[in-house]
Amino acid sequence: MKSLQIHIDVSPELYLKNPDSSELGRKIVSNSIEMINELGFEAFTFKKLGQKINSPESSVYRYFENKHILLIYLLSWYWSWLDYRLVFATANIDSPIEKLKKALKVLTQATVIDQSVSHINEVLLSKIVVSESAKAYHTKEVDNENEKGFFKAYKQVVQRVSDLVLAMNQHFEFPHMLISTVIEGAHQQRYFAEHLPSLTDVKKETDSVTEFYTQMVFKVLQ
Amino acid sequence: MKSLQIHIDVSPELYLKNPDSSELGRKIVSNSIEMINELGFEAFTFKKLGQKINSPESSVYRYFENKHILLIYLLSWYWSWLDYRLVFATANIDSPIEKLKKALKVLTQATVIDQSVSHINEVLLSKIVVSESAKAYHTKEVDNENEKGFFKAYKQVVQRVSDLVLAMNQHFEFPHMLISTVIEGAHQQRYFAEHLPSLTDVKKETDSVTEFYTQMVFKVLQ
DNA sequence: GCTAATATAATAGTATTACTATCAATTTTG
C-alpha cells in the first residue's frame, strides 16, 4: 500500500528558484528550519546555513532573496499544509457544528505527530510559526508584500474557517476577527505557557488551549 | 489650576542610566519613539538616533545596552502608563460588570488623544506597541529576560484585569488566557485593519474592535 | 570661585551581517 503523497506548493513570488526542484534547495529549506529553531530568527544567517550544508552563502542567495523572504516561504508552506489538513479533517462531515469543531481542533492543537509529508519537519516548522510569525508581517514592507501575495496562504486559512463560522451563524458580523483571534491566540498561549506562564492558565498535560478557544467560539456564536 | 502630574517609573534593570534623569536621556527616549515609528524597529539604529539628536551613538549606549532593551523600556513605560489608566478608569465603580467594561475599553480602544504625560508621545508609542511588541519577547533570551523582570509591567496589567474577571465569575478557569487574548487580539486587529484587512472585519469609523472583544468577554463569562 | 567628579562629544576601530560580483568546476539536458 502506497501512502498518499501530497504536495505543497508555495507561491513563486517567494523564491528566485524553486527550492523543491533540487537537492540543494531542499537542503536549504530543511536545514533552515532546524537552524531557525536552534538559533532564533535574529541569529540565523545565510552564511551559517551555508556552513551547515557545505555550500557558499551565495548559493543560498540563488534560491531566496534574503532570510526574511525565506521565513515567509516557510510560513506559507505551513499555512498551505494546514489548509490541506483542514479540508481533509472536515470532509464528509455534514453538521456545520461538527465541521467547525474539527477545524478549530486543527487550528489550535499543538503539532506533535511528525507525519512528515516530505523533507520538511512539521513539528519544528510549527515552532517557528509560533515564535517567529509576527516578524514576517510586522515590517515597513507589509503593504508592498501583501500586494505581491506573500500572505495569501494565511489569508486562505482564515477565509476557509470564517466560512464555516458563517455556515453556522449567517448573521454573525465578525467571522474573520473571531478566527484570526483564535489562530493567533492559540499560538500565543502556547508560547506564553512555555515562556511567560503568568500570562496564561494552560495546564501541562491537558489541552486547555483547544478547550478554551472552542468554548469561546461557540459561546460567541450562540 | 495645576494639572495632575503623574510620573511613570520603569524598572532600573532596563537602563544603564535613567533616561528620565537628564535632558539627553529624555531626548533619546522621545526621539527613539519617533524614529521607530518612521523607520520600523529593524531599520532603527543608535547611530541614526545619534545623528537626529546631534549626539554620538556612544552617548546613547550609556543609557541603554542596545536597541532591544530600549524597546522593552518603551513597552514597559507603556504598560505602566496603561496600568495607571486602568486604576483611574475603574476607581469608584462598585459594579464588577461596569468595572470590567471600563477596563476592556481602556485595553481595546485606540489611543488617539495625546494627553501627553511628559516628553513621551503616547499616540506614537501605542503604534509601536501594536507593531513591534511581539519582537520584544519572541527571542532566544525571553526566559532570561523574564527572570530579570523585563516583562513585569505587562504581566501586572494582565493580572489586574484578570482579577476583575474573577470578581465577576469566581469559577472561571481561564482569566489570564482570556485577557491576554483580548489585549493581543485588539492590537492585532488594529494592525490587520490597516495592513491585512481581509483578516479582520473592522469597519472604519466604528469601534468594532472594542465592541467585538467586550461582547466576547461577556459571552465567555456567562 | 575652584577643584574634583561626572557627563558628554569627537573620533577611531572591530567583528559580524547582508549582501554582490566573478570565475572556475561540475552537472544536466537537448
Next chain:
DNA sequence: CAAAATTGATAGTAATACTATTATATTAGC
C-alpha cells in the same frame, strides 16, 4: 557530446552593533 545551467570558491563592500579612548563641558561640593 556540446551547450546551458548550476554550483563552488573566493573576494569584496557598505552597514550594523558595538567598544575604547581622549578631550571638552558641565555640575556639585566645599
